[in-house]
Amino acid sequence: MNTIQKISVMIPFHDEKDNLPILIDGLQKELLQTGKKYEILLIDDGSLDTYLPSIQHFVNSDTIQLIKLNRQMGKGKALAEGIIHASGDAILFMDADLQDDPADISSFIKKIESGYDFVNGHRYTRKDNSIIKLYSLTARWFLHNYLHSPFTDINCGFKMFRKQILEDVALYGNNFRFLPLAAFYEGYRVGEVHVENKPRIHGKSKYGIDKLFVGLIDMLSAYFLYKFAEKPLHFFGGVGAILFGIGGLALAWVTYERIFMGVLLYRRPALLYAIFLVILGIQIIMTGIIGELIVYLHNKKKI
Ligand code: UDP
Ligand code: MG
Numbered sequence: 001m002n003t004i005q006k007i008s009v010m011i012p013f014h015d016e017k018d019n020l021p022i023l024i025d026g027l028q029k030e031l032l033q034t035g036k037k038y039e040i041l042l043i044d045d046g047s048l049d050t051y052l053p054s055i056q057h058f059v060n061s062d063t064i065q066l067i068k069l070n071r072q073m074g075k076g077k078a079l080a081e082g083i084i085h086a087s088g089d090a091i092l093f094m095d096a097d098l099q100d101d102p103a104d105i106s107s108f109i110k111k112i113e114s115g116y117d118f119v120n121g122h123r124y125t126r127k128d129n130s131i132i133k134l135y136s137l138t139a140r141w142f143l144h145n146y147l148h149s150p151f152t153d154i155n156c157g158f159k160m161f162r163k164q165i166l167e168d169v170a171l172y173g174n175n176f177r178f179l180p181l182a183a184f185y186e187g188y189r190v191g192e193v194h195v196e197n198k199p200r201i202h203g204k205s206k207y208g209i210d211k212l213f214v215g216l217i218d219m220l221s222a223y224f225l226y227k228f229a230e231k232p233l234h235f236f237g238g239v240g241a242i243l244f245g246i247g248g249l250a251l252a253w254v255t256y257e258r259i260f261m262g263v264l265l266y267r268r269p270a271l272l273y274a275i276f277l278v279i280l281g282i283q284i285i286m287t288g289i290i291g292e293l294i295v296y297l298h299n300k301k302k303i
Contacts, residue, residue, distance in 0.1 A: 002113045006037040007105075008088030008163070012078035013044060013096035017051040018202035023096055024058045030102035034109060040064045042096075043082045046072030075157075075206075076176045083163075083171060092160045093176070097203060100158040101196040108160035108193055117165055117188035120151050120180045121158035123197035135212050139219060143181070147223060151180050151192060155215070158195050174214065178222040185226055230295060236288025244281025250274035 009027065013020065024040065031038040042055070046069055059066045067085060069078060079093060090112060094100050104121070111119045126133060136155060143149035155177060169182040184190045207214075228235040251274040257263040265271055 002115055004036055004088075004090040004109060004112060006039070006088035007031065007034070007090045007092055007109070007160075008082075008086035009038065009040045009092045009094060010079055010082040010086070011040065011042050011094055011096045012075045012082065013042065013047065013051075014072055014075075014078075014206055015047050015049045015051075016096040016203055017047075017049040017054060019096055019098050020051055021054045021058070023098055023102075024055060024064065026102045027094075028058075028063075030105055034106060036109070037088070038063060039086070039088060041082045041085055042066045043078040044068045045075065045078040046070065074174070076172070076174045079176050080171050083166065086163065089163050090160055091163050091166075093157055095157045097200050097205075099198050099200055101198065104158065104193070104195040105160075107195070111191055111193050112160055112162065115189060116191045118161040118180055118183040118190040119159065120154065120190070120192050121156040121195035122151075122153040122192045123156050123158075124194045126197050131209070132212070135215070139215065142219065147181060147226060149181055150184060150190060153192070154178070154180055156195065156197075174218050175222070177215070177218055181222065181226065232291025232295065233285075233288035236284050236291060240281045240284030240286075240288060242281075243277050243284065247274045247277025247279075247281055251278065 009031070011023070016023075020042070024042075027040060031040075040063060042059070042064065044051075044066065055066075058064050065085065067081060069081060073081075083091065090109075092105065092108065094102075100121070108119050108121075126136075136153070139155070140149075140152065143151070143154060159180065161179075161183065165183050165186070165188050168186045168188075169179060171179060175182070180190060224235065250270055254263075254265065254268055254271050254274060257268075258265055
């Protein structure tokens with residue numbers, strides 16, 4: 001029952017001309033050795049280089065498909081597009097830059113076949129610079145403590161999972177980074193395998209330092225979605241109540257001083273701040289109530 005019938009390998013790429021032929025060659029050799037049926041889906045995320053002549057002879061074979069996006073839409077969109085065309089029961093995500101080693105595929109297969117639904121790579125020999133490493137450590141700490149993540153290296157792009165999980169876990173926008181966590185929350189059995197991580201030799205990384213910023217936003221949205229999507233008032237209510245409370249106290253203080261100490265209100269900027277905080281607090285609480293209403297109506301429809 002746990003045996004994988006067919007592996008669909010997803011390779012999103014943008015300007016990876018020098019890497020693609022080496023990758024496809026290595027991948028094919030490795031996949032043949034596994035004895036499984038397989039397909040390789042190369043998803044061209046709006047590449048501007050002339051990569052086609054170097055891989056044309058591969059693409060004509062029936063196990064390798066080339067899917068082209070009209071323009072650069074991002075890795076997440078490329079992966080989502082690839083999944084639409086995937087026919088295997090196991091999906092493997094892999095980067096095109098030769099940083100992931102096809103030799104590790106057999107460990108993924110073994111782990112999935114031993115009963116796991118989602119297996120994420122863990123790069124134990126990371127080739128990132130120290131800023132990224134520090135960021136990853138902080139992110140891991142946050143994910144462990146606040147999102148109960150069981151993963152050591154959630155950002156590792158090398159991963160394999162049973163296609164069936166996509167019935168419960170939506171892949172959209174940038175959330176491919178949090179797919180392992182989403183699978184975990186949906187009750188799937190998740191695990192990790194150690195994978196090799198080689199330095200990039202050809203081409204440039206597609207992400208600069210802005211990757212850290214995007215990662216932070218993604219982490220916050222994951223935090224919000226997984227913690228509060230079903231109970232938005234817990235989040236908005238808390239924030240709103242704090243602001244409302246501070247504003248209310250300040251108002252009470254200003255009023256007390258006006259009545260009992262004769263401090264004239266036109267000289268009190270604190271009055272303006274207090275009113276502002278009270279209104280802001282109410283607005284935020286109202287947003288939470290509207291959120292609750294949406295969740296309620298959505299679930300009512302389902303029943
Ligand atoms: N990639 C893509 N579209 C993008 C950015 C990246 O298809 O907009 C691909 C890229 O070609 C590579 C993979 O996603 O195959 C990972 O990108 P990269 O190696 O640049 O990321 P890093 O390893 O530096 O995080
Ligand atoms: Mg890379």
